[in-house]
Amino acid sequence: MLSKRVVACLDVKNGELSKGVQFVATEMLGDPVAKAKAYYEDGLDELVFYDITASSDQRNIMLDVVQNVAREIFIPFSVGGGIRTREDAAGLLMAGAEKISLNSAAVLRPELVKECAQAIGTQNTVLSMDVRAVVPNTACPSGYEVVINGGRKAMGMDAIAWARRGCELGAGEVVVNSIDADGMKQGYEIKLTRLVAEAIPVPVVASGGAGTPAHLHQVLTEGKADAALVASMVHYGDYRVLDIKQYLNRQGVKVRMNY
C-alpha cells in the first residue's frame, strides 16, 4: 500500500537556509545540505528546496546546493523558485533534482507547465500554488484565490480552476500553499486542500500551517492530501521527523517506518 509522505521544505536564500512567516521576514538557519542530510537520516520521505534568492546573479549558488544535496541524500527532492524556462528546469534535473516546482512564472505564462512537462516529463513537473481565502466572487467562486510573488500580488484567479488547468497542461503533482496558514503553526487549510485533492487526478501536497504531528494527521486524512509539508516545526527542533512519523503510524496512517 502506498505510504503517505512527510516532506520537509527548505527555503534557501543565497545558499543558506531561511524561514519566513506568512511569506515575509526571514531569519537565517544555516547550511541547507547539512539540514537535509539530518532529515534524510531521520526517515524523511522527500525534500523541497525553494530558492528565494532575490537577484538572478546568485542563481548558480542554488545549482551548487542542488549538486551537493544530490551527493549526500538518496530520497527524491524537488527544487522551486525562479524557474522561467524549460532550460532552467532541465538544468536543475541534470544537477540531481528529481522534480522541479513551478509557481509564479507558471501563473504568468501557463504554457511553461506544458513546456516543462514535455521537456522533463509530467511526473517531474510540479505545480506549486500560493493561495489565500477570499469572499467567493465571480472570478474566484471557490473562495480561494491564487497569489504570486511570494504572496504579494493577487491574481483574481480561482485556485481550484488553476489546479485543474495545471494538470491539463501536464503538472504531475500539485503543492497547495495556504498563505493564511503559512508559518502560523495552527494547522493546514483543510478545506482548501480537500477541494483541490478532490478536483484533480494527481497527488496533492499540503503546505502551510503545520505546528504539531496532529496537524499532519488531519490533512492526510480529512484533507485528503497525499503528502504533508513541514518547515518550522522541524527546523527549530520542536519535533523530529521521526516523532512525526511515529505519531502518524500510531494513528493508523500508513507511513514509511523502516529506513
Place this chain on the structure above:
Amino acid sequence: MRPSVIIVDYEAGNLRSVQRACEAVGLSAEISADPEVVRHADRLIFPGVGTAETAMGTLARLGLDEALVSFFQSGRPLLGICLGLQVLLDHTEEGARDCLGIIPGQCKRFQFVESDYKVPQIGWNEISKASEHPLMAGVPEGAEFYFVHAYYAIPDQRAHVLAETTFGDKTFASVIGRDNVFATQFHLEKSGRFGLELLAAFGKWDGAVC
C-alpha cells in the same frame, strides 16, 4: 581506469542521480550512449524516465536497442530501473509499442474504478518477495521503495516475478528478472538505504541466479 558500470544514456532523464548513487556505494560509473561501449560493458545499468514510445524511438535511433539485446545475451549483469524495466518486455500499452523482448510479457496502465487512487503512483511503497534472488538477500520483507509510474509489468512467466507491490487494489510485479537481468519498477537510486543496498549488491553480482 575501466569503470565498473556503464549507465545507458538514451536521453531519458536523471542519469546523474543513478551515477551519484553508484558513487555512494563505491562503484565507478560512466554514462554512455555509444552502442559499442554498451555492448562491451562489464555491467550495465539501464535507467529511464519518460514515455516508452519516446524511449524505444531513441534507442532505435542510437542503435542501442540491438546493443542492449546483445549485452543481455552475453550473460553479464544488467540492471533495469523504472522505464528501463518496462521496455525489457515484449510490448507496452503505452503508445502500443513493441519493446526489447528480453523478458516475455507486457506493460499495462493502472486503471481504477475507485477514483481515490491517483495515477501515476507517486511515493513510497513496500515490496514483498515472490522468490529468492541473490540481489535481494539484504532487503528485509516490507522494505519500502520510491515509485513514480503509471504503467506496470505483467511477465508471462511467474518465475520472472521477483517481488510484488500493491497499489490500490492492484498487486503488480515491482521487481522482475531472468538469468542475468534484474529490474526494479521503483527508483532504487532515490530509495534511501535499501535502494543503495540493492545497488551495492548489483555491483558485486556475477549475473548468476543461484
